[in-house]
Amino acid sequence: MTEKLLDKEVLMNYVNGEWIEANETTDVINPATGESIIKVPLSSQEDVDQAVKAAKAAQKEWALVPAPMRAEVLFEVGRIMKEKKEHLSKLLTMENGKVLEEARGEVQEGIDMAYYMAGEGRRLFGQTTNAELKDKFAMSVRAPIGVVGLITPWNFPIAIATWKSFPAIVAGNAVVWKPATETPLMANELMKIFIEAGLPKGVLNVVFGSGGTVGDALVNHKDIRVISFTGSNDTGRRIAAKCGEQLKKVSLEMGGKNAVTVMDDADLELAAEGIVWSAFGTSGQRCTACSRVIVHEAVKEDLEQLILKKIKELKIGNGLHDDVKVGPIINKAGLEKIKSYIKIGKDEGAKLIAGGNELTGDEYAAGLYFEPTVFTDATIDMRISQEEIFGPVVSLIPVGSFEEAIEVNNSVEYGLSSSIFTRDVNKVFKAQRDLDTGIVYVNAGTTGAEIHLPFGGTKGTGNGHRDSGVQALDVFTEWKAVYVDYSGKLQRAQIDVE
Ligand code: UN1
Numbered sequence: 054m055t056e057k058l059l060d061k062e063v064l065m066n067y068v069n070g071e072w073i074e075a076n077e078t079t080d081v082i083n084p085a086t087g088e089s090i091i092k093v094p095l096s097s098q099e100d101v102d103q104a105v106k107a108a109k110a111a112q113k114e115w116a117l118v119p120a121p122m123r124a125e126v127l128f129e130v131g132r133i134m135k136e137k138k139e140h141l142s143k144l145l146t147m148e149n150g151k152v153l154e155e156a157r158g159e160v161q162e163g164i165d166m167a168y169y170m171a172g173e174g175r176r177l178f179g180q181t182t183n184a185e186l187k188d189k190f191a192m193s194v195r196a197p198i199g200v201v202g203l204i205t206p207w208n209f210p211i212a213i214a215t216w217k218s219f220p221a222i223v224a225g226n227a228v229v230w231k232p233a234t235e236t237p238l239m240a241n242e243l244m245k246i247f248i249e250a251g252l253p254k255g256v257l258n259v260v261f262g263s264g265g266t267v268g269d270a271l272v273n274h275k276d277i278r279v280i281s282f283t284g285s286n287d288t289g290r291r292i293a294a295k296c297g298e299q300l301k302k303v304s305l306e307m308g309g310k311n312a313v314t315v316m317d318d319a320d321l322e323l324a325a326e327g328i329v330w331s332a333f334g335t336s337g338q339r340c341t342a343c344s345r346v347i348v349h350e351a352v353k354e355d356l357e358q359l360i361l362k363k364i365k366e367l368k369i370g371n372g373l374h375d376d377v378k379v380g381p382i383i384n385k386a387g388l389e390k391i392k393s394y395i396k397i398g399k400d401e402g403a404k405l406i407a408g409g410n411e412l413t414g415d416e417y418a419a420g421l422y423f424e425p426t427v428f429t430d431a432t433i434d435m436r437i438s439q440e441e442i443f444g445p446v447v448s449l450i451p452v453g454s455f456e457e458a459i460e461v462n463n464s465v466e467y468g469l470s471s472s473i474f475t476r477d478v479n480k481v482f483k484a485q486r487d488l489d490t491g492i493v494y495v496n497a498g499t500t501g502a503e504i505h506l507p508f509g510g511t512k513g514t515g516n517g518h519r520d521s522g523v524q525a526l527d528v529f530t531e532w533k534a535v536y537v538d539y540s541g542k543l544q545r546a547q548i549d550v551e
Contacts, residue, residue, distance in 0.1 A: 058144055063092040064237050066100060066261060067244045069107030070254025075100070075261070081237060084150040084381040085371040087419040093237040096262035101270035104229045104258040108200045109276050111255025112227035116197045123223050124174020129250035130219075130243075131167030134160065141211065141242055143373065148236045149210060150380040150420075151335050152372035162212040163243075166504045166521065170219035173523065177224065177530075185550055188540035195530035197225030198302070199278040202271035204264070204292075206284045207383055208338045210236035213306075214243060216508065216520040217281045221529040222256060229258045229277065231267045235383055264288060272296060279303065281528055283340075283520070286441075286513060293516060304518035304528040306509055308441040309469030311499040312345035312450075314458045314484070317352050319474035323496065325359035327474065328447065331498025333367060333425040336379055337445040338387070340514075341470040341492070343499040344442055345431075347458045350451045357406060357429055357449065364407055364425045370416065381420045382444060388421045391444035395426065398437040403428040403448060433461050441467065455480055463489040468511030470499040491519070 064081075065072040075094030083090050094100075115123070134141065142156040151159070179194040203217045210233060221228050232240035244259050260267055268288075272280055272295045279302040282292050289307040296303035313331065315324045331343040348356050372380035382388045388411060395409050408426030423445055431438050431448035438448055452458045462471055472494035473484040485493050491510035492502055502508050507519035518528050538544055 058140070058147065059091055059238075061091070064094060064241050064261065066094055066096055066104070067257075067259045068100070068104045069111075069258065073100070079234060081148060081235065082384070083147050084383050085147075085373070085420045090147055091238065093234050094261040095234070096260045096267050098266060098270040100260050100262070101229065101267055101274065104260050105200055105274050105276050107255040108227035108229050108258055111253060112197070112199055112225075115227055115253060115256050116225040118225075120174045120177050120223060120225065122174075123225065124171040126247070126250050126252050127167050127171035127174070127219055127223055130246050131164050131171060133246045133249055134164045134167060137242070137246070138164070141239070144238045144242060145211060146372045146380070148238045149207060150372055150383060152377050152380050153375070155335055156372070159209055159212045162504055163215040166212070166215040166219050169505050170223050173220070173526065174223050177526065184536065185546065186538070186540070186544045187551070188538065189544060190537040190539065192535050194533050194535055195224065195526065196533045198529060198531055199226060200276055201226045201228050201529060202274070202277040202280045203228055203230040204268050204271065204280065204282045204284065205230070205232050207233035207235035208335070208340070210239040211243060213283050213520070214240065216504065216525060218243075218257065220525040221281075222252070224526055224529045226529055227256045227258075229260060229271060231260055231262065231271060234261060234263065237261050268292075272301075273299075275299075277301070279528065281520075282306070302528070303516065304520070305516045306340065306520055307514055308467050309340045309342070309510060309514055310345060310439065310441055310465040310467045311341055311343050311470040311490070312347050312462045312472070313343045313499060314347040314462060314471070314473040315349060315352060315356055316455060316458070316473065316475040316477070316480060317349040318476045319352065320476065320496070321352060321356055321359055324474040325356060325363055327472065327496075327498035328360055329363045329367070329425075331472075331500040332447040333364070333379055333445045334500065336382055336423065337447075338383060338443055339500055341500040341502065342443075343472070344447055345438055346447055346449045347452055347461050348449055349458070350453055353429075353449065353451050357427075360427060361407055364427070367425055369412060369422055369424070371420065379425060379445065381422050383421075385421065387443065388423060391423055391442060391446060394437055394440070394442045394444075394446060398428050398431070398435070398446075398448065401435040401437065403431040403435060403437060408445070433464050439465055455483070459484065459487045463487075466513040469514045470494070470502075470510070472497060472499045491515070
C-alpha cells in the first residue's frame with residue numbers, strides 16, 4: 054500500500070518555484086501502523102528567509118494580476134483536487150489516521166473551498182459610500198496585505214490549509230506556509246496541484262519544520278505582515294504575544310471544549326447519534342469535537358444507554374479498512390495526554406461507564422489506539438469538564454433546566470462550537486442567542502462546519518478572526534478608504550461642508 058501511494062522517500066521544501074532538499078529530516082509515522090512512511094525536512098531560519106524573499110518579490114506581480122484571473126488558478130486547483138480525490142484521501146488516512154470516509158470528507162472540504170474562493174475572485178466586494186462634500190466620491194476597497202505566514206495543524210492538514218491559503222492567494226498575497234511535520238503529505242500534494250494549476254513561482258512557498266525554528270522564524274520575520282495560525286492554545290498565546298510586540302496582524306484558531314446539550318424533550322435516538330459521531334469521529338481529534346454532554350437529568354439514564362449501545366457498534370482500527378469507524382491517535386504525546394485525563398476524571402470522582410483504555414492487543418499492537426470513553430455524573434468544576442483533551446473522551450454533566458444548561462455550556466474558557474437537541478422552538482432561538490460560541494448547531498452534533506460560513510470561536514478559542522467563509526478575506530486584506538475629489542478645487546473635509 055505504502056509503496057504504491059508514495060513515489061519518493063524524502064519530501065522537499067518548495068521555494069521560489071523550486072523543490073529544495075533539506076539538510077536535516079525527520080520521520081513521518083503512520084499512526085495506524087507505527088511505520089515510517091516518508092521523511093520530512095526540518096528546515097532552518099535561512100530556509101524561511103529565502104522563502105520570504107521569494108514571496109515578497111512574487112507578491113508585487115501577483116497583486117497586479119486581476120483577481121478574476123488569479124481565481125482561475127483556484128478553479129483549476131479545485132478541478133485537479135477533484136480528479137485526485139481518492140488518492141489524496143488515502144494519503145491523508147496514512148499520515149493522519151482518520152478513517153477513509155472522513156478523509157474523503159476533508160478533501161471535499163478543500164475542493165469546496167477552492168470553488169468558493171475562486172468565485173470570490175469576481176467579487177472581493179468593497180463598498181461605495183457617499184462623501185460629505187460635493188463632487189467627491191468615496192469608496193472602501195480591499196487591498197492585499199503582502200506576504201502572509203501560515204501555520205497549519207495535523208488534524209485537518211488539507212482542509213485548514215485551504216481555508217487559509219485560498220483566500221490569501223485570491224486576494225493577491227504571497228504565502229509562506231509551515232504545515233505540521235506530522236502530516237506533510239497533504240502539503241506536498243497541494244503544492245504539486247498548485248504548480249500544475251499554473252500558480253506563478255514564489256506565490257506559494259512550503260517550508261517544513263518545527264514550530265520552534267520555522268514557526269518562530271515566520272512569526273518574527275519583519276517582511277511577514279500577517280500570521281494565520283491554527284493549533285494549541287499555548288502556542289497560539291505565544292504567537293499572539295510575539296505578534297503583539299511587532300504590531301503584526303495575527304489570526305488564531307485554537308481549542309474548544311464543545312458541548313452537546315440534550316433537553317428533556319429531545320429526540321434521544323438522534324441526540325445519541327449526534328454525540329457519538331461528534332465525540333468519537335476523528336477519534337475526538339477535532340477542535341470542534343464534542344467533549345461534554347450537558348443532559349437534562351430527566352433523560353440522563355436513557356441517553357447513557359443509547360450512547361453505550363452505539364459505542365459498541367464502533368469498530369476501531371486502521372482507517373484504510375472499510376468497516377473501521379474510529380482510527381488511531383496521532384502520536385504518543387497525544388495518547389499520553391488522553392490517558393492522563395482518564396486518571397484525572399477518575400480521581401475527580403466522575404463515573405467511567407465506557408472505555409478508558411489504550412488498546413494493546415495483537416490487532417492494535419503497532420498503532421496508537423484508544424477506546425471511545427464516556428464519563429458520567431461529571432460536574433462543571435472538574436478538569437475533565439473544563440480542559441481540552443483532544444481524544445475520544447466525553448463527559449456527561451447532568452443539569453435541571455434549560456437555563457442551567459446554557460450557563461454550564463458557557464462556563465469554560467473556550468467558545469468554538471455548541472449544539473442543542475430540543476423540539477421546542479423557543480429554546481432553539483434562545484439557545485442560538487445565548488450560547489457563547491462561534492458555531493451553534495440545533496439538532497446536530499458539534500462538528501461539520503461548511504466552508505462558506507465563518508469558522509472560529511469566542512473567548513479563548515481565538516482572537517476574533519475567522520477562517521473560511523467570506524470573513525476569511527478580512528484576515529488577508531486591508532481595508533483601504535479611497536476619496537476621489539472631482540470638484541477641481543481644494544475642499545476641506547469637516548470644514549467646507551455646506
Ligand atoms: C478542526 O477541527 O480543526 O467542522 C476543523 C468540522 C470540520 C472542520 C474541523 N469541518 O468539524
